[in-house]
Amino acid sequence: MGVIERVLGLVFGSGRNVVAETAEVFRVNAEAEAAREHGLQAAALGQFGGEFRVVRRGLFDRLMDALNRVPRPAMALGTLGLFVTAMVDPVWFAARMAGIALVPEPLWWLLAAIVSFYFGARHQAKGQDFQRELAMTMAAVPQVVQTVRGIEELRDVTPADDATNPAENPAVAEWKATR
Numbered sequence: 027m028g029v030i031e032r033v034l035g036l037v038f039g040s041g042r043n044v045v046a047e048t049a050e051v052f053r054v055n056a057e058a059e060a061a062r063e064h065g066l067q068a069a070a071l072g073q074f075g076g077e078f079r080v081v082r083r084g085l086f087d088r089l090m091d092a093l094n095r096v097p098r099p100a101m102a103l104g105t106l107g108l109f110v111t112a113m114v115d116p117v118w119f120a121a122r123m124a125g126i127a128l129v130p131e132p133l134w135w136l137l138a139a140i141v142s143f144y145f146g147a148r149h150q151a152k153g154q155d156f157q158r159e160l161a162m163t164m165a166a167v168p169q170v171v172q173t174v175r176g177i178e179e180l181r182d183v184t185p186a187d188d189a190t191n192p193a194e195n196p197a198v199a200e201w202k203a204t205r
Contacts, residue, residue, distance in 0.1 A: 097144060
């Protein structure tokens with residue numbers, strides 16, 4: 027009993043499992059890996075949850091969000107309104123357009139810069155979203171190509187010649203010989 031206890035103490039001594047520790051050098055501990063992956067997934071879900079958390083915003087923040095939504099529809103509807111007024115009251119429209127002709131050129135440049143920055147920022151944000159979606163699609167291309175190749179290989183599969191040509195099938199030839 028003393029010899030077995032010493033051998034087991036040597037292998038599993040001092041509360042350690044030498045066999046398991048040695049095996050973990052060559053193969054990942056599945057339980058520890060699952061715990062790490064669970065922690066990683068929980069952290070990612072926590073981050074996503076934090077991004078979509080409902081935050082009570084003040085009156086100022088809500089007012090600024092509302093004002094940021096006004097310029098595009100206002101410009102579009104205003105332009106349509108100008109077309110309508112040009113048809114309904116051409117004299118009134120002509121007087122207003124004559125007034126616009128008196129606006130100095132630097133003010134037009136300033137207006138163009140403001141509108142360009144406003145719409146340019148939105149265009150850049152949408153363009154970056156498009157680039158991100160394009161990159162995700164391109165990353166999926168190898169998998170799609172692999173799937174298509176697998177499907178194409180299925181198209182080339184034909185039944186065995188023995189099954190389609192009974193004259194060359196030895197079992198059929200033997201059966202015909204006995205008849």
